[in-house]
Amino acid sequence: MTEDAETVYQALLGRIGEGAPRRRLAPTRRVLELLGDPQSAFPIIQIAGTNGKTSTSRITESILRAYGLRTGLFTSPHFVSFTERISIDGEPISDEAIAANWDDILPYVEMVDAELEAADEKRLTFFEVLTVLAFASFADAPVDVAVIEVGMGGEWDSTNAADAAIAVFTPIGMDHAAQLGNTVAEIARTKAGIIKPGITAVTAPQSAEALAEIERAAELSEATLVRAGTEFDLLDDRVAVGGQLITVRGRAATYDELYLPLYGDHQGVNAAVAIAAVESFLGGGAIPLSAEPLGDGVGTATSPGRLQLVGTDPTILVDAAHNPHGAEALVDALGRYFDADEIAFVVGVLADKDAAGILATLSPIATRFHLTQPQSDRSIPFEDLTSIALAVGGVEADGYERLEDALEDARTWAAAGDKRLVVVTGSIVLGGEAAAFADDQGWKP
The missing domain is CATH 3.90.190.20 (Mur ligase, C-terminal domain)
Known part of the structure; x- marks a missing residue:
């Protein structure tokens, strides 16, 4: 039996690393199928983009948790400890839980590894297995909702083996060009692949070329698109001790002077996106968020490694x-x-x-x-x-x-x-x- 998170991490490090992702979803889906599709046991808010994914994910999770929901949060890479990547109810997963879930998924991971090798394909990568481990851990907890940060891209990222209820886009720019494309439009097209039929997609302010790709994907999927500057907006942000005071026009109401303990105008934008995503998840964008849990959720949000x-x-x-x-x-x-x-x-x-x-x-x-x-x-x-x-x-x-x-x-x-x-x-x-x-x-x- 596996005893701790470090043993799990070392086993993952023996696989193809995160810098060389595979453009495929079938192997991840195959393992999840063998496990009984744990990713279907809870609704998902999936977050893609170039910058701000982790902060937006953490603010979104903090608001949901303030509403009394048991949350799962999957982010990458980790800042100090590997267990930061899989958090349950606001805390990194325990050594005992991650070891137990690793032991549960390993036989099925090895089964799919063998199938891939028999087909002359590379075995499951670090991030593919980590994604399976996160979904299995959230189902085991269990959680009421999971906030899932895309690893790289979107369309073929292993997190996209799950069907999200809400797709969220933070600002998209040039990054990982070798894997995603040489233009912002190409990169946005790949990221827009997380939009599934009939869901709600929420986007931060984007360049014209990135927004065009998100709009195209939403139209093809008959998804509801919620755009910054149109359906919601950051109206004001003012410097405050330890962070800032923000006023956000949400989908259902305007939320005045929320304290956000993070620095940077971009963090105010991230918070506005998170609020619109939570509005979309909890009430379809039609029901205002309650002042106390919203204030608590925004006011206790953290984002390690961001200023x-x-x-x-x-x-x-x-x-x-x-x-x-x-x-x-x-x-x-x-x-x-x-x-x-x-x-x-x-x-x-x-x-x-x-x-x-x-x-x-x-x-x-x-x-x-x-x-x-x-x-x-x-x-x-x-x-x-x-x-x-x-x-x-x-x-x-x-x-x-x-x-x-x-x-x-x-x-x-x-x-x-x-x-x-x-x-x-x-x-x-x-x-x-x-x-x-x-x-x-x-x-x-």
């Missing part, structure tokens, strides 16, 4: 921006929510990301770059990332093989002056490592 404070004196933030669009949101948020004259960015990027675009976006507000690498076989080596930063130009750039050294030097620099800030960004993997190191060093009382 997260991990150190004080000097201030050190971690942000998961991993593409130019995310870096733009980070730059905007830093300018509005933080009073800093100089900023050191500690940056590490995975090889399938637009590192030059990220650095070019950050450079106008950067005083210095500390270039390093996450502990991943997909990382851009720190020497190469330093060369990219020097080519971008305009900012002093130093390379570090170890994140710890990059952080220590940045922290020393920040402590030597007034109104200096350190921001770790470029990869959620790097952010998780930085948060763990800062916690170990006691940088935040």
